[in-house]
Amino acid sequence: MGRDEFIDACKQVGLNVTYQRIAIFNKLMEHTDHPSADDIYKEVRQDYPTISLATVYKTLETLAKHDLISKVTYLHDIARYDGTSEAHHHLVCIKCKKIIDIDSNALDAIGIPAGVPGNFRILNYRVQFDGICESCESASTEQE
Amino acid sequence: MGRDEFIDACKQVGLNVTYQRIAIFNKLMEHTDHPSADDIYKEVRQDYPTISLATVYKTLETLAKHDLISKVTYLHDIARYDGTSEAHHHLVCIKCKKIIDIDSNALDAIGIPAGVPGNFRILNYRVQFDGICESCESASTEQE
């Protein structure tokens, strides 16, 4: 998404288009390496020295909430442990953050696809399915 | 891995077999939902009221370091953002935590495999490849 598209998208979702939001979004788009809030903060501060780290956090969360950007992992708040160390696959409920194992031969057979640079040594992979679990689904259906 | 296997595995990697380690491991294995350190702490404390939360953390980290257990995501320390909100796939360097996009039609074509319960509504999925990036690889090769 380019700058003009971003401005339109903000209007679409009812967010005021501010200098800060444009600067943060632009800086994020300059990156291909998925920066942290602090990375963005340090860079935006070059052009805009009065910006606050809390504003960067708040802006990134706001943009993510409106699906203009995203977090690589939104499961980063608290560590979750697994009784096995073998790579396998998971179902994650985005509401209650329940994590369930998936046992699937098909997923284990994926292998390394084209599009992966040869100079990156892959050790393993995991597939994460995001969705809504049964109990969260029925909980949200109740009040309608 | 069962209790006896765990005891053997501890000896294998040179960890003393303590009551706390067994209790924490057993409790983790009772779960299918990938508990947090605090979840484990609250439960182990029923049987062993003097245990400390810091011990639970330390034990879980120690067991994970020796590959007896694992973290569902070890990329949980700081949030990383992405300029797009569309689900896609990533290469993650486990050394420097660099995150790189993969563009792969094959991965996008996986679909929902057998083994996923029908009452879980899947919204999207992402594949994460863990490995060592080129610069980390050559950095580790230098000193040999």
Added chain:
DNA sequence: TTATAATTAATAATGATTATTAAAAAAGAA
């Protein structure tokens, strides 16, 4: 313009995790 709502900056608070340190337990030698 003036009123109202949204956003920002600065800072304090929160909370998960880690570090520290002294006591307790385990291992090893004799």
Added chain:
DNA sequence: TTCTTTTTTAATAATCATTATTAATTATAA
């Protein structure tokens, strides 16, 4: 066993990423 050394634990303090608060600023709209 007993003495010595190493590992582990418990308690607590410290750290640090993130969030909440709040007053000032800016945008929107009448």
